[in-house]
Amino acid sequence: MVATEVLRLKDPTWSRIIFKLLSLIMFSVFTSFLILPLWETSYVVIHTVLEIFCILIALSSFLVVWFVSKIQKINLILGFGFLGVGIFDILHIFFWQGLGLYPHGHYDLSAKYWLAGRFFEALFLLLSTTLISRFINRYKGLAITVFLSYAVGAAFLYTPHLFPVLLTPEGVTPIKIVIEYVIIAMFILFLYRLLKGYLQEDIVTKEYLILAILVAIPAELCFTVFTTITNFYNVLGHVLKIVYYYFLLRAVFASYVMFPYEKLQRSEQRFHKTFQYSPVSKSILSIKESRFIDVNDMWLQTTGYIREEVLGKTTHDLNFYPIDVIEQCQIEIVSEHKTLKNQRYFFQTKDGIVREGLFSTQKIWLQGESCILMVILDITDQIRNETELLRLDRLNLIGQMAAGIGHEVRNPMTTVRGFLQILGEKKECVKYQDYFSIMIEELDRANSIITDFLSLSSNKPSNVQLQNLNKIIDDLYPLLQADALNSDNSVQLEKLPVSDLKINKNEIHQLILNLVRNGIEAMKKGGQVTIKTFMDGDETVLSIIDQGTGIEPEVLEKIGTPFLTTKEKGTGLGLATCYSIAERNNARIDVDTGSQGTTFFVRFRTAS
Template identity: 30%
Template sequence: MNTTAPELNHRLLIVDDNAAIHDDFRKILVRPPPAPEPFPELESLLLGKDAPVIAETAFNLDSSFQGQQALEMVARARAEGRPYALAFVDVRMPPGWDGIETIGHLWGADPELQVVICTAYSDYSWDEIVQRLTKSDNLVILKKPFDTAEVLQLAHAMTRKWTLAGAVRERLEDLDRRVQERTREFQEANAQLAESNAQLQKEVAERTAAEEALRRAEERFEKAFQASPMAMSIQAVPTQRYVDVNEAFLVLTGYSREEVLGRSSQELGFEPGLGWCQELSVRAPQDQRLRHHASKVRRKSGEVRDVLLCLEPFELGAEPHLLAIAQDITDRLTLESELRQAQKMEAVGQLAAGIAHDFNNLLTVIQGNAGLLLDRSDLDDEVLNSLRQIQAGSHRAAALTRQLLAYSRKQILRPTVLQLNTLLAQWKPTLGRLIGEDIRLRCDLAEDLPPVLADAHSLEQVLLNLAVNARDAMPTGGELILRTCRLTLDAEAAARRPGTAPGTYVSIQVTDTGHGIPPEIQCHIFEPFFTTKDVGKGTGLGLATAYGIVKQHEGWIELQSEVNRGTTFTISLPACDQAPEPVPTPALPSRPRRGHESILVVEDEDSVREITVHALRRAGYRVTEARNGREALHVWEQNRGVELLLTDLVMPEGLSGRRLAETLLAANPNLKVLYTSGYSGELFDRQFNHSPDGPLLPKPYDVHTLLAQVRTCLDEPAKLIKPRFVKTSRSC
C-alpha cells in the first residue's frame, strides 16, 4: 500500500458580487500568517492523529461575481483536471442566483467541492439551507462579519479535508477495485466450485441412479430367478459348489435349499452324465455358451428325469460362475413317443382298413357263391367238402379283416349302456375255461361304478385277447386278477394323454403273475403283426385289436410290466350317466324264410352285386339292381313299387347310400332301408352326426346272413333305418 502523504490542493474560488470582499480574501489567503494553535489541536481531535505544523501557505484564488460564472469556472476546472478544493460563496448576489442556488449548481458540476457559505444572521437558517441543498457534508457556514484567523483556519481545514477526502476516495476506489477483483475471483472460484459441485451432484445422481437401477435389476433378477418355472442354479466354477438355486430346481431335484447350497453336484449325487456335471462346467467357459444340451438328472429319490440344459458362464466378483437353466422334458418326451407311436399305428391302421375294405368285398363273393353251391343237392360229397373248406377259410379271413378293422378303429360297433361289473361276472366262466385250471382267476370289483357306453362283444374280445396273453405268460400256472375302479382325470392329467378329455372314467385292470415284458419290447406290443410267439402260434393282432377297440371307444389302454414280476394292462373308458341296459342274449340261428317283396340292390362292386341279386332271386324276391346312386334314381322312377332298398354306403358318382335313401324316403316314407359296407368309422362320422339305430349288414356276409337280415328288415315297421356305429361320450 502507498503511504505517501497526498499533495494538498490550494485552488480556491471566491463567489461574491462585492469586489471588496474579493480583495479581503486575497489579503488573508494569498500571504497568510502562520496558523494559530487551536486548529492543529482541533484537527488532531477530529482526525485522530498528530496535528501537522501549518506552514505559511499561499492559496491560489480565482474570483467570480455571479453564480452562473462560478458554475462555468468550476465545470471547466474539473474538466481540465485542476478542480477547485474550496469555494467561499456569499448568500446574497443580486441580480443572479443566490448563494444557496449557486451551491446546488456547483455541486452538480463538482460533487467533491468543499463550500464555505458566507451569511449574515438575518439570512437563511441552517435547517433552511440543508433543506434546500439536501446535503451538508461538504458545507460550512461562515457568519459575517468574520476575522482573518477564522477565514484562514477554514481555508486550511477545508482544503485539507478535500485532499483527505480525495485520498479516502482513492483508497475506497482502490479498495472497491480490490473488492471487485476479489469478488470476481471469488465468483470465478464459486462458479468453478458450483460447476464442480454440479458435476459431483450429477455423478452422485448418476451413481445413485445406477445403484438403484442395479438394485432393481437384481431385484427383478431375483424375482424372475425364484419365480421361473425352469430349474435354475448358480455354481462357482472352481469349486463346483452351488451358491444359489431357485424353487423349481428344488422341485426338480427333490432336495431342500439347505441341502444344496454350499455343496457340489458330485456331493449331491449328480453322477457324470446325470445333470450339470464337472465336465460341462469346464466346457461352458471355453465354448462360451452351451444351449439345448440334452441331459439327465438324478433326483434325491433316485428317479432319473430328462432335462434340456442351457449353461451360461459369467463373472461374479472376478470369479467365474456358471448359470444352469434346466427344463424338465420327461413328460414331453413321453408324449412325443406316444404321439409317434400313435401316428405310426394310425398309418398302419389306415393301410389295414383299406385292405380290409377291398378284402371284404372279395370275401362276400366267395362266401356268397360257396353258400349258393352248398344249397344244391346234386353235388357229391367231395365237392361239398371242398366247398365247406372254402367257406370255413373265408370265415377265418373275415375274422382277420374284422381284427384289422378293430385295430384301425373302423369296425362297426353296436354300443349300449353297460355295467362293467355285470359283464365281468358274466364273462368269468368263459375266461376261466380259456386260461385253464392251473391259473387262478380272481375278481376285485369296485362298488358303485358308473356305467359306460360300449359294444359288449368288442369289450369281450379285448378281455379274451388279454386273457390269452396272460395265460401264455404263465405256462407253469399263476394268478389272473381282474379289477375295476373309478378314475377322475383333471385337465393336467388329460393333457398328458393326447386325445383324452377331462372327466370320469371306469378302468379295468388285467394283472398276471407271469414272466413280464422286457422294456425293449413294450413299445412294440400294440403294433399289428408284432408277436414274440413262435411261428404259427399267434397272428400278432391280439393286442393291436384291443388297442383299436379301446381307442374307438374314446378310451386308452396302458401297460405296466417288469421282467419276472408280471404284467398289468389297464383299460379306461369314459363313464356314462344313463342307466345300464340288459345284455341281449344272442338268438339261435334259423333258416331264413323266403319272400316275394320287391327289392332294389345298389352296389358298385359288380361281383358283390351279382351274388347278392342271385341269392335274393333264388329266395323268391323280385329284384332290380343299379351300379350307383344316380342309376338307382333312374331305376326308381321306372319302378316305384320297391319295398326295400339294399344299398352300399360308399359309392362313386357323388351320391352316397345315405343320400340315396333320404331321397327315396322323401318320395315313399314306407320304404325299408338296409345298408351294407366293408368298413365304417371316420366315413360314418362324416355322414352321420348322431347315433343311428337301424341295421347295417357288414361285409363280408354269406347267403344265410343276407337272407336273414333282409327278412328281419322287411318284417319291421317302416322307419328311417340308419347304420349303427359308435361315437362315445360321457353324456351318452
C-alpha cells in the same frame, strides 16, 4: 454454434438446464454476499476451507474413476484430470502466503498452481472427447499424470523467472486474464464436442457436465476481474468453483457408479423375468456341490416340487437328475469349457414318474461362484404324441386295406370254407378229413385277422348302450377260465361295485379276451391272471394282471402300434385292436410292467 447444438437436446431437458443454471448463479451470488463480511475478516480460514472442499471433490472423482476402471472399461482421462487438479490445488493451498505454511510462498506462485489446475482441468476434459481416451492404460496414465503435475510444480517453484507474473498486490495481470480466457475457450470447445456426441455418456451425465461447464465459465470470468483477495468477485468465483466441482462429481458418479448400477439392476430384472417366466424348465446349480441355487416356476410345475423343498438341496438329495448328467456337465464345463446342447436324458419327478427331456447347459457366474444354468425341454408328451401319430397313421393304412379285404376276400373265403365242410362229409373224402380240418382252421384264422383289421378301421362304436363292466366279465369268465386251463393257468376275479358305462358290449368282450389271452401266453404253467374292477375318482378301472416276465422297455415304448409283436405266430394286431376299442369307448390304456409281471389298466370315463 454451441447454442445450436444445445438446442438439439430435448426441450424439457434444455429448459431444466437453463432453470437450474439461473438458480445456481442466483444462489451463488446470494451466498457470496453472505460470506463477504466474514471473508474480509477471516478470508484465510474460509479460503482454505473452500479449497480443501474442492480438493476432496477432485480426489473423490479420481478415486471413483480409478476403482470402477478395475471392473469395467471406462474413460480414464477424466479421472486423471481430476487427480492433476487435486494435486495443483494442494500446491495452491500449501504455497499460499496467507496460510503461512511455506515461508517463501507468495501470491503469484500460489496463483500459478491454481491456474495450472484450471488448465489441467480444461485440457483433460477436452482429451476425454478424443480417441486418446480409448487407449490410455491405468498405470501409465497415472504415472504420466503424477509426472506432469510434479514437473510443472517443480518448474514453477525452482525456475519462477521463466514464467510471467500472474498476480500482483494490485490485482491480476493481463497475461493471467488471457490464460483465463483460453481456459474458458477450452471449456466452450469441450461443451461443443460433448453436445456433438464425442463423449458417449447417458443423458443424465450430459446434463450434469453441461451444468458444470456453464457454471465454470462465469467462475473463470470472476477471476479475471477481481482486484484484491477480499473482492466480491473473488468470493463469487470460489463459490461458483465449488458448485461446478460438485456437478463434475455428480457427472462422474452418475456415469461410472449410478448409471452402471441401474443398468446392472435392469439386466438382473431382465434375467429374473427371463428365468422365472420361461416356458421351459430352468435351474441354477453350483458346479462344486451340484446344489440347487434357484429354479423357475416351470421347473416346479414340471417336477411337482415346491421351492422350499429344492433350494439348498443337492441333486443327489432329490434324485432328480441322473448322475451322468451332472458328471457330464462338470466334465465338459469345468475341464473342457464346453456345454451340453439338446442332449436326451431321463429325469424323475417328485411322484417318481420318469420323464424324458432335452438338456442344455451354460456356465455362469453368480455372486462370485461358478454355476451351471441348466435348461430342460420336457419332450415326454411330444414323444408320446409322435408315437400316437405313428399308430394312427398305421391304423389309417389298415383301414384302407380293411375296406378292400373285408369285401373282396371275406366272401370268397366263406364259399371255400362251406365247400370244404361239404367235401369233408362225403364218404370218398373221409381219408382227407385231417387236411380239410387244417384248411378250415387256417381259413378261420385268416377270417379272424380280417375281423381285427375291420375292428381297427372302425372310427365309432356301434350299438353303444349302458352296460355294467362286472356283468360283462361274469359272462366271459367261463370262456376265460377254459382258455387258462388249456395252458395249466388260472383266472382270478376281484370285482368291486362300479358305475354303468356307455360302451359297446361286443367290443369290450374282444378287448378283455385279447388282454387276458396275452397275459396267459406271457406266463409259464401254474400262473394266474387276475381281473380287477374298481372306481378311481370319476373313472371306472379294469385291470388285468399277469405273472409273466414283463415287457422290454424298447417294446413298451411302441406298445399298441399295429404289427408290433413278440410272438412267433403273432400278427401284431391284438393290442392295437385293444387300443382302438378303448379309444372308441371313451377309455385309455395305461401299462405298468416289471420283472414280476405286467398290469394293463383300462380307464373308462364314467358316463354322466
